[in-house]
Amino acid sequence: MxxxxxxxxxxxxxxxxxxxxxxxxxxxxxxxxxxxxxxxxxxxxxxxxxxxxxxxxxxxxxxxxxxxxxxxxxxxxxxxxxxxxxxxxxxxxxxxxxxxxxxxxxxxxxxxxxxxxxxxxxxxxxxxxxxxxxxxxxxxxxxxxxxxxxxxxxxxxxxxxxxxxxxxxxxxxxxxxxxxxxxxxxxxxxxxxxxxxxxPVIHGSGSYDYLVYLVFLPTVLWILHEDGTFLSEWLKRQSTFMNVVLGIYALLLSLLFARFLFQYLRWLFPPMEYYKRSRWSAYLHRALAGVIFSTLILNAIYDIVKVTVTSLLGG
Structure with missing residues (x-):
């Protein structure tokens, strides 16, 4: 130019x-x-x-x-x-x-x-x-x-x-x-x-904390509950020290991954957006990301509700 x-x-x-x-x-x-x-x-x-x-x-x-x-x-x-x-x-x-x-x-x-x-x-x-x-x-x-x-x-x-x-x-x-x-x-x-x-509210102050503690960590716990049988059996065979070290490392690693997901959401929905003529590429990208995130979150919510209702009825 x-x-x-x-x-x-x-x-x-x-x-x-x-x-x-x-x-x-x-x-x-x-x-x-x-x-x-x-x-x-x-x-x-x-x-x-x-x-x-x-x-x-x-x-x-x-x-x-x-x-x-x-x-x-x-x-x-x-x-x-x-x-x-x-x-x-x-x-x-x-x-x-x-x-x-x-x-x-x-x-x-x-x-x-x-x-x-x-x-x-x-x-x-x-x-x-x-x-x-x-x-x-x-x-x-x-x-x-x-x-x-x-x-x-x-x-x-x-x-x-x-x-x-x-x-x-x-x-x-x-x-x-x-x-x-x-x-x-x-x-x-x-x-x-x-x-x-x-x-989304992700651009506001404190939105990262709400996302991590109310969405991300519960989702990680749900995944471990559903598919963590092998991991649980393997940890039982390790020492207490190794369990503590691996637990801290896994927590830090999951928070780092949460940070990347959060920054990706901010990148996907910028506070100011410009396009010259067409927005179709942005729509397709967001639709694909929306399907993936919605599937994980809805499955987690379904299982939590299912376990809660089963516990109440069983009690």
Missing amino acids: TDAIENLPAATNTEASVELSQAATFRVPQYRRNIVPTNLVLSAADLKEFCQIVEKANERAQVIEYNNLNLAEFESPEAAKDRVQEFVRLEYNYGDSTGDSVQGLGIPNTDDHEFPDDLKTFYVSNSSYAQRAINVRPLNTVDAFLAFERPTLKIDLQTLPSNPTMNRSIINVSGRDEDWVISTADRLRSFLDKRKSFR
């Missing part, structure tokens, strides 16, 4: 910086809305629509910026308007799994065949270009960063599995105009809410 050459920002313009800064007496926004996107499934077309919403918000931000300018500093009102439209504009940047990235101005062409199938990060803002080109932040801004990285399958013993899944996605809406901030944030939130998708 290569940068869109015609869209790259020009060198810093000191004169333009002084002129545009007339609209910004205060550099700290008075109003702010933060949105944390999660449990979303977005396509390439959705990202384009998202940028269109930000573009419409930017058009209103340009009007507010123009109305706050000191027109006496410009040759004409048209020159002031052109200056605002030149610097208060959308900039995007996106990258794929290979590390390649594309940067440009306006709305990205997500329909292009070169738009990545394995999109990892997507950034769009109406403030970054002005900040870099003339070192001035517009009065009303949207900065959106969407991260589509899947949780890793590698087991890192220094990271607690009970911690929530890391999600770097964030949308910051800030500005001096309260109505603009509220309406822009509401439009973006409404767009995201329509694309919410069911995700």
